[in-house]
Structures are given as C-alpha cells and as structure tokens.
Amino acid sequence: MNHINRRSVLLAGLGVAGAGALAACSSGSGGSTSTPSLVGPDDAVVAAAEKKxxxxxxxxxxxxxxxxxxxxxxxxxxxxxxxxxxxxxxxxxxxxxxxxxxxxxxxxxxxxxxxxxxxxxxxxxxxxxxxxxxxxxxxxxxxxxxxxxxxxxxxxxxxxxxxxxxxxxxxxxxxxxxxxxxxLRYDDEWVVVLDDWVDGVTGTPDEVYAELKQGMGGMGMDGMDGMDGMDMSGMSNMTMSSASSGASATPSGSGGMSTKFTLMGARSKLLGGDAGDVKYPYHLVNGRVPADPDVYTGKPGRRVRLRIINAGGDTAYRVALGGHRLTVTHTDGYPVQHEQADALLVGMGERYDVLVTLADGVFPLVALAEGKDAGGMALVRTGSGGAPMPTVRPEELNGMIMTASRLKAADDVRLPTRKADRVHRIELTGGMGKYDWGINGKRFDMGDPTANPVLVRQGERVRLDFVNRTAMWHPMHLHGHTYQLGTDGPRKDTTIVLPKKTVSVHFDADNPGRWMLHCHNAYHGEAGMMALVAYQA
CATH class of the missing domain: 2.60.40.420 (Cupredoxins -  blue copper proteins)
Structure with missing residues (x-):
C-alpha cells in the first residue's frame, strides 16, 4: 500500500479493531464473542430517525x-x-x-x-x-x-x-x-478559528507522526521509556536539537525538550501536567500569524458574539480578549447557563460561543498555546491606537479561566434524569515512551470495521466512563451525538479528560448507525486511541 492509503485504512481500522475490548469490559449487553448484527445505513430504523x-x-x-x-x-x-x-x-x-x-x-x-x-x-x-x-x-x-x-x-x-x-x-x-x-441579542458575529501550524514550514504532519510513533527510545532517548509517570517540570526549559544533528541538550526558551518535531516538558496545571507532544513553529488565529494578525473592526459599545473553534492538532488554547470579560453562552453548539470569565480553556475539537461588549481602542485577542510558551493573536479595533506586540499577554489570561467542568446545561437542553441502560468503561491508555496510545491497553490495527464494536441499542440511555490511565490529557470526541457531562453539566461532543481522572458522560442513543469515538489529538487518534460505537440491530 502507498503511505497515504495505508493511513486512510488505518484510521477506521484503529477504531473498530479495538472496540471488542471495550465491549467486553462494559456492563449491559455490549460484549459478545460472535459478530453481532449491526444497524446498516439502509435499515428502517435509520430512515425513521431521518424522518424526525x-x-x-x-x-x-x-x-x-x-x-x-x-x-x-x-x-x-x-x-x-x-x-x-x-x-x-x-x-x-x-x-x-x-x-x-x-x-x-x-x-x-x-x-x-x-x-x-x-x-x-x-x-x-x-x-x-x-x-x-x-x-x-x-x-x-x-x-x-x-x-x-x-x-x-x-x-x-x-x-x-x-x-x-x-x-x-x-x-x-x-x-x-x-x-x-x-x-441571544447581539450586534455582530466574529468566527475565530485557532490552529497550530507545522505543515509546509518545518515539515509535514506525516513526518511529525513518523517521528512521534518511534517513541522516546526510537529518538535516541532509551532511558526515558518509563517517563510517562515522571514529573517533567525540570525539563521545561530544555531543548534538544534534532537527533540527526548530534547536538546535546542546551538551555532554551522554547518551553520544552524536543527533537525536530517532538516537544517534551510542556507543562500546564490546567491540563494536569504534560500539555502536548508537538513543537509548532506558529500558532494561528484565522489563518494569520501574530506578527500580521487578523483584525476585527467594530464600534465601542457594540455587543459581539465570538464563535471560537479549536481546529488544532495537538494544542489546547487559553483564550482572552485584553481589557474585556467574556460571557460564555454555548459550548460545542449547545447553550449553557451564562457565566462570566476572563479567559477560556479550549481543547482540540471544542467550540465556545461568548458575548463581549466592546470597549474603545485596540485590543489583543490572544490564544496562548497552553504549556508551550507560544501563542496566536488577532486584534479587535474599535478606535485609534497602535497594535500591541505579537508577544503580548493580557492580564485576563491569569484571571478566572473557564473550563467545561464549571458550566451547567441550559434548562431547555438538559437531558431528563434517567438511569443508564448501559455503561461502557473507556480506559485511556499508553504514553510517550512507546507512543502506544490506545483504549483498554490496546492500540488498534486495521481489522474488520464491524468486529466487536462498543454496542448500544436505539432508545437507550448510555453512560461512558472515560478513565484516563495516562500521564497526559485527552479531548474525547463522539461522532453523531452530544453527551452531557455528569447529571447537569454542559451538552458537548468533545471533552477534556485530565491525567489520572475519570469523566462520566451520558447520551441518548437516538441516531442509529456506526460512529467513531476517539481522542481529538490528531496524533493520539492515529496511533490508536479510537473505538467504534455501533447500534445493534
């Protein structure tokens, strides 16, 4: 197989081959030693759901x-x-x-x-x-x-x-x-897309992944195979040059230790430790670098809805608008009880909607790459004044930082209280040492897409217990559904699961078909942290 086609097949193969492990470890009727009958795209139950x-x-x-x-x-x-x-x-x-x-x-x-x-x-x-x-x-x-x-x-x-x-x-x-x-009542909208950027500058994502999947031993760091449980804070100001250069580790301000692409020692208290794997030369807001930023032009006193999307591959962003407070109204498309914040923590795949009332002047919208000592920036201009430096860090970044765990679902979208009909334990496993990210101790291979999936049935209330056994955070994304955090938390499709923590989410099985469940770190998912959730016929 050529390289790209192999990876295409691998993507879905990852999710489905390991799903049997999940089903076997779940309560309810999910586990089976034989291939179950699954809902297909032409089944009547799919047509009925579509008519609704x-x-x-x-x-x-x-x-x-x-x-x-x-x-x-x-x-x-x-x-x-x-x-x-x-x-x-x-x-x-x-x-x-x-x-x-x-x-x-x-x-x-x-x-x-x-x-x-x-x-x-x-x-x-x-x-x-x-x-x-x-x-x-x-x-x-x-x-x-x-x-x-x-x-x-x-x-x-x-x-x-x-x-x-x-x-x-x-x-x-x-x-x-x-x-x-x-x-909502507001005067204007501004869509804000955040992205970490490597492609066509220092390498390609395929080259990044090829380096990552060697693990630390394959990068000439054989003594670090068990590093995933270690405190990496002492390495936070060290950089290692590319293995091909033969250079030794030297102090630097890069925020981590790395080979050409691999970043280590990126620390974040908000993310529970290790913040990310990849060293990006740029962080973008609406496709622009901080030195030449995207600019939103408005008028003082106008109320603007910001729709913030993290499209990055490996970076969570701490987002703040200098000189302003944010009113959080939605996350992942669903309304929440409004809360005030100085800044937001936005993981890969997450989206937040906020309202701001604009002041008079020029203000930086900063997306700080959490734990990576870098960031992106755009500008809000409502009056005269010079642009801030690209490295500006407004004080709001250190104020009240909103995370999904602090939010409550709006009354009209909160799931009605109901006992779960089925519970699946989703253990997140692996680490940087061998780059063996997986679920329930297994990295998935290119198996049969329908082999032993995580089973649900139409009409069930399903609980997923994300149990993070790793030393790194994972933004877990479910396709085709939104789930609720806990009993009254926000409705979401992507949520951050911190190291050594458990997050329980609930969803109603009301969209029959076959759906991916995976870490939205592009490299963790590709390495194997995926599963297939499938409706049983």
Whole structure:
C-alpha cells in the first residue's frame, strides 16, 4: 500500500479493531464473542430517525475542492500545504436549522492521496459522517463525493478530513448553523478559528507522526521509556536539537525538550501536567500569524458574539480578549447557563460561543498555546491606537479561566434524569515512551470495521466512563451525538479528560448507525486511541 492509503485504512481500522475490548469490559449487553448484527445505513430504523429531522425544504449546494495550495499566513510566512479552495481556514459555510447541505468534495490532492470530510459535532446520517472505511470508502484523488444531510441543530461546528493526520494540514473550515429563533441579542458575529501550524514550514504532519510513533527510545532517548509517570517540570526549559544533528541538550526558551518535531516538558496545571507532544513553529488565529494578525473592526459599545473553534492538532488554547470579560453562552453548539470569565480553556475539537461588549481602542485577542510558551493573536479595533506586540499577554489570561467542568446545561437542553441502560468503561491508555496510545491497553490495527464494536441499542440511555490511565490529557470526541457531562453539566461532543481522572458522560442513543469515538489529538487518534460505537440491530 502507498503511505497515504495505508493511513486512510488505518484510521477506521484503529477504531473498530479495538472496540471488542471495550465491549467486553462494559456492563449491559455490549460484549459478545460472535459478530453481532449491526444497524446498516439502509435499515428502517435509520430512515425513521431521518424522518424526525425537521426540514425547511431548502438545499444549500457547495463544492469543496481539496488541493495543494501555497498559503500566505502573513508576515512573509508561506506554507506549502493542502486546503479547501486555496485558503485556510476554508470559506465559512452558514445555514439555517433544517436546511439541507449538499456538499460535493472534489479531491484534487496529489496523486493517490485519499481524503474525506467529517462534519464535526453535527448529528447527521451515519453514512454522511466522512469516516473511511467505517462509513464510506475514502475519496480517491481525482474523484468526487457528495455529502447530503439535514442540519437540524443550531450551533458552532466545523469540518475537516478524517484520513490519517490530514486534520493537521490546512483542510478545515467553520460550519455555522443559525437558529431562526435565536434568543441571544447581539450586534455582530466574529468566527475565530485557532490552529497550530507545522505543515509546509518545518515539515509535514506525516513526518511529525513518523517521528512521534518511534517513541522516546526510537529518538535516541532509551532511558526515558518509563517517563510517562515522571514529573517533567525540570525539563521545561530544555531543548534538544534534532537527533540527526548530534547536538546535546542546551538551555532554551522554547518551553520544552524536543527533537525536530517532538516537544517534551510542556507543562500546564490546567491540563494536569504534560500539555502536548508537538513543537509548532506558529500558532494561528484565522489563518494569520501574530506578527500580521487578523483584525476585527467594530464600534465601542457594540455587543459581539465570538464563535471560537479549536481546529488544532495537538494544542489546547487559553483564550482572552485584553481589557474585556467574556460571557460564555454555548459550548460545542449547545447553550449553557451564562457565566462570566476572563479567559477560556479550549481543547482540540471544542467550540465556545461568548458575548463581549466592546470597549474603545485596540485590543489583543490572544490564544496562548497552553504549556508551550507560544501563542496566536488577532486584534479587535474599535478606535485609534497602535497594535500591541505579537508577544503580548493580557492580564485576563491569569484571571478566572473557564473550563467545561464549571458550566451547567441550559434548562431547555438538559437531558431528563434517567438511569443508564448501559455503561461502557473507556480506559485511556499508553504514553510517550512507546507512543502506544490506545483504549483498554490496546492500540488498534486495521481489522474488520464491524468486529466487536462498543454496542448500544436505539432508545437507550448510555453512560461512558472515560478513565484516563495516562500521564497526559485527552479531548474525547463522539461522532453523531452530544453527551452531557455528569447529571447537569454542559451538552458537548468533545471533552477534556485530565491525567489520572475519570469523566462520566451520558447520551441518548437516538441516531442509529456506526460512529467513531476517539481522542481529538490528531496524533493520539492515529496511533490508536479510537473505538467504534455501533447500534445493534
């Protein structure tokens, strides 16, 4: 197999091959030694669920051309990458609740490169979810595929490939589903996409992954195989040059110790220790570097809704707008009881909506790369004044920092109290030593996509217990559903699970099909921290 096609198959194979381990360790009727009968895309239960989605009768038709592009990231920084329509982020898609999206993917990527589009956070038909080969065949170079589905829930979403580590290229864009009966009152919107960037600058995501999967021993650090339980704080100001250079470790301000791509010693109290694996040369806000930032221009006193999306591959961001407080209104598309904050912690795949009333002047919107001593920046300009330095760190970054665990679901979206019909224990395992990220002690291989999945049945209330056995945090994302944190926490599809902690989430099995459950760190997921959640026929 060529490299890209192998990774395409691996992606879904990872999720399904290890799912049997999950089913065997779960309560309820999930475990089975024989292949269960699973709901397929043409089953009557899928058609019945589809009929329940209210539609406006309107169809929005778009073409998404995935192709190689030379991207201008600002400040003279050019990146030879892949993108939708020659730009990153790609052009925003905006629809109304009940509209049908007909999006034709045209794969114009280099020869033999397969791809797909996953509609992150959308509860859509499973066969439109964009996960080869679990829900479709990967789209080959030179071929097209049309995704067609109803957008039946308002919110802030985005889309990206679900093949290999293509997420860490420029292939992503916002998807906004508007509520025609929007209860919030504001004057304007600003969509803010955060991204960590390596592609076409210092290397490619495939090169990053090739280095990471060697583990520490493969990088000439044989004595560090058991490092995952160690306190790495003493290494936080050390940098190791690329193994090929032969240079020894020397002090530096990089915020970690690394080979060419691999970062170690990135520390964050908010994330419980190790903050990330990858050393990125740039962190972007709306596709721009801090030295040449994106600018939102408004007027003092106007109330603006910020829709903040973390499209990064390996970085959580602490986000603050200098001189302002934030009113948190939504997370992952769903409303929460409003809370005030100085800053937000946003993991990969998470989205937050906030309201701000703009002051008079020029203010930095800073996305601090948590634990990595770097960050991105954009500007809000409502009056005269010079732009702050690209390295500015507003005091709000050290104020009250909002995390999902502090939020409560709004009354109208809170799940009704109900005992779980089925409980699955999802143990997150592995580490940097061998780069063996997995679930229940196993990295997944390219097995049968339907072999022994995590089973649920239509109509059940399901509880997932994410038990993090590792020394690193993981943003766990469930496709096709939103779950609730605890009994009254926010409704989400992606949540941060801190090291050595357990997070329990609940969801109603109301969208029959086959769905991925995985860490949204692009490299952890590709290494094997995935499973397939499937409805039993």
């Amino acid at each position: 989605r209210g539609t406006t009768g309107r169809t929005r038709q778009v073409t998404l051309t995935a192709a190689r592009a030379m991207l201008d990231l600002g400040g003279g920084v050019m990146a030879d990458s892949w993108a939708f329509g020659g730009r990153t982020p790609g052009r925003e898609l905006r629809l109304s609740v009940g509209d049908t999206l007909a999006a034709e993917l045209s794969n114009q990527l280099p020869d033999r490169t397969t791809t797909s589009v996953h509609w992150h956070g959308i509860a859509l038909r499973a066969d439109m979810d964009g996960v080869p080969p679990a829900t479709q065949a990967a789209v080959r170079a030179g071929r097209n595929f049309t995704y067609r589905f109803v957008t039946d829930a308002p919110g802030t979403y985005f889309f990206h490939p679900h093949v290999g580590v293509q997420l860490d290229r420029g292939l992503h864009a916002p998807l906004i589903v508007e509520d025609p009966r929007e209860p």
